[in-house]
Amino acid sequence: MLKLTGISKGFTGVQALSSIDFDVRAGEIHALVGENGAGKSTTIKIIAGAYKPDSGQIEFDGRPVHWVRPADAKAAGIHVIYQEFVLFPHLTVAENIFLGHERRGAFGMIDHARTRKDAADLLHKLGVDIDPDKLVSELTVADQQMVEISKALVHKVKLLILDEPTAVISGREAELLFARLAALKAEGVAIVYVSHRLEEIFQIADRVTVFKDGQHVVTTDIGKVDRHRLISHMVGRDLRDVFPAKRQSGAPGKVVLKAENVSVEGRVRNAGIELRAGEITALAGMVGSGRTELAMGIFGGLPISSGSITIDGEQLAGITPATAIGKGIGFVTEDRKGQGLAMQLDVAANISAANLSEVTSGGLLDRSREHAIARQEIDNYRIACRGPGTPVALMSGGNQQKVIVARWARTSRKVLILDEPTRGVDVGAKTEIYRIMRGLADSGIAILMISSELPEVVGMADKVVVMREGAISGELSGPAITEEAIMSLATQHPVREAAA
Structure with missing residues (x-):
């Protein structure tokens, strides 16, 4: 034809x-x-x-x-x-x-x-x-x-x-x-x-x-x-060479965030999850299983109707995004164009967006300081662009994603949540993002990754928590993390107990 x-x-x-x-x-x-x-x-x-x-x-x-x-x-x-x-x-x-x-x-x-x-x-x-x-x-x-x-x-x-x-x-x-x-x-x-x-x-x-x-x-x-x-x-x-080496076995990092019996009205019920320093935890399951809703509840983007969230030993009855950011939690949304980026602004403005206090003095924006930070992050994350003043709208999906990750990595001292971190980016950019994620985990940050790509989950996760119909159906770690095991938990009836 x-x-x-x-x-x-x-x-x-x-x-x-x-x-x-x-x-x-x-x-x-x-x-x-x-x-x-x-x-x-x-x-x-x-x-x-x-x-x-x-x-x-x-x-x-x-x-x-x-x-x-x-x-x-x-x-x-x-x-x-x-x-x-x-x-x-x-x-x-x-x-x-x-x-x-x-x-x-x-x-x-x-x-x-x-x-x-x-x-x-x-x-x-x-x-x-x-x-x-x-x-x-x-x-x-x-x-x-x-x-x-x-x-x-x-x-x-x-x-x-x-x-x-x-x-x-x-x-x-x-x-x-x-x-x-x-x-x-x-x-x-x-x-x-x-x-x-x-x-x-x-x-x-x-x-x-x-x-x-x-x-x-x-x-x-x-x-x-x-x-x-x-x-x-x-x-x-x-x-x-696509996936970096996983965390070496040994003593697990300390629990930096613990969600207990968390429910989000009509979407998540009685879900529990622990995030440890230096560990990449994947939240897996079919689309509509409640993965994003649970993550948004943890971050404060959706109100939780019951349950509690503990950060570094401090139990919080309720949480908002502002509270979460103040506690050192970042959230990379799956919708980078609609919710993640200010598409009409440049790289520098997008990187500084989550922490304007770092680039303001007396209520005025210090553009030279903002550009200096952006240049540092462009180098750190190998962002392909002409410089801090490049409009993000002109960049590839993979480089746009790196800009968002760079933004949140500056403020995420304890936990970084990434919802579909490689959606719509090519294999080369995926490899770079995987390297960044593992590097952040190695620095002591707890990573929560939501992904619909099973090879990505298997290749990156130290631990996998599987959801089905709004509930946790099981947990996998180490050699037990396989595509077959994840799919089995994602399609069976939910259970309260975690599977080893």
């Missing part, structure tokens, strides 16, 4: 693609993977007509093509669903689906009844039950994604490209998406699937292509490569 041959593309001072080859067959899901900067986004934009290649040949549906603008590629049957949806929240589902291709009746007037019916037919084809008259702003993220796919089906879609489609959904919503993609594949649609989540690649892809530094590394059937080899292709080093 699509064949790229010898495609190169350069920008000022940067060679984004160097004579890459890439092809997609009708009726297949072809995964495109690689670290940030590997050339995936540039390739997508060339396929979609947003960029013109400097050299090379594009063939689509059996003939050479030269897109002048994105509309040409879309008219030919190519549709891209980006991580950030292109939807108008205050228009209805039907209006969004047919925007620019409105159903019209007599005298060119929009035929609203036909628009609603055709939208309902498209949604039914995808197997989803969404009211065409509902405002997009009222939809879940998963349903918004189905609206995006429906927009592709307005035309005869031949090639569907999805860029990090599960960055904003997970669990059952992701499984429903995979089912829709399988149905489109069965109809002969060619699908390019871009994701950092390797478990998804092995679950749904037929073939996988790896790019690195703007060059094609390998294309292979998914059954002919394993996770170990795929990561080696992506990062140029052995999988065993």
Whole structure:
């Protein structure tokens, strides 16, 4: 269906693609993977007509093509669903689906009844039950994604490209998406699937292509490569180098935080957890099991309806984020753009945000002091940017995440909570974040990590606490930490006692 041959593309001072080859067959899901900067986004934009290649040949549906603008590629049957949806929240589902291709009746007037019916037919084809008259702003993220796919089906879609489609959904919503993609594949649609989540690649892809530094590394059937080899292709080093060495066995660190019988109304019930200095504790379980809610209760972001939290021997009946920060607890949210970063500010302002007293004097901000701190943290955490004044909006996901970690590491003297710390970042950035986490733990900080990636949990955690349906279902440590054991605890009925 699509064949790229010898495609190169350069920008000022940067060679984004160097004579890459890439092809997609009708009726297949072809995964495109690689670290940030590997050339995936540039390739997508060339396929979609947003960029013109400097050299090379594009063939689509059996003939050479030269897109002048994105509309040409879309008219030919190519549709891209980006991580950030292109939807108008205050228009209805039907209006969004047919925007620019409105159903019209007599005298060119929009035929609203036909628009609603055709939208309902498209949604039914995808197997989803969404009211065409509902405002997009009222939809879940998963349903918004189905609206995006429906927009592709307005035309005869031949090639569907999805860029990090599960960055904003997970669990059952992701499984429903995979089912829709399988149905489109069965109809002969060619699908390019871009994701950092390797478990998804092995679950749904037929073939996988790896790019690195703007060059094609390998294309292979998914059954002919394993996770170990795929990561080696992506990062140029052995999988065993991805996770740093775990804490050496010996006397456990002191308990710095203890939550007892903590309940969060309707979300968590009677949960208990201990965090020890120098130890990485993973909070695992299925999406919706109450992991984030328990962590937010500990930090004070959600009110606890019962139970107590003890920090360094001092029992607190209630806690707020301000109290938690004052006690040396930090929280890296899973939503770095919506809740973690001030996207319109620079690196320096984002790093200092949790402790403004450090960079103010007499109520005035000392920008030179703020920049000096930022330069130190840029070096400490190997943050790739032009300097303290770089807007975080212009940075990659992995470097944005390092900025947040740098912020909280300055204030987290006792406990650092990281909710999905590597979501949406590439393997190379993940390795850096893992190194940072282990370094913080080795310095004596207790780390609480929430993660949906089982290899990450197994590779990083000294101890794993598993939740199911709002309750603790078990605890694992040492050699007992395996993917099978975690899944067993995550899917069985909750129990009060911790499993050794």
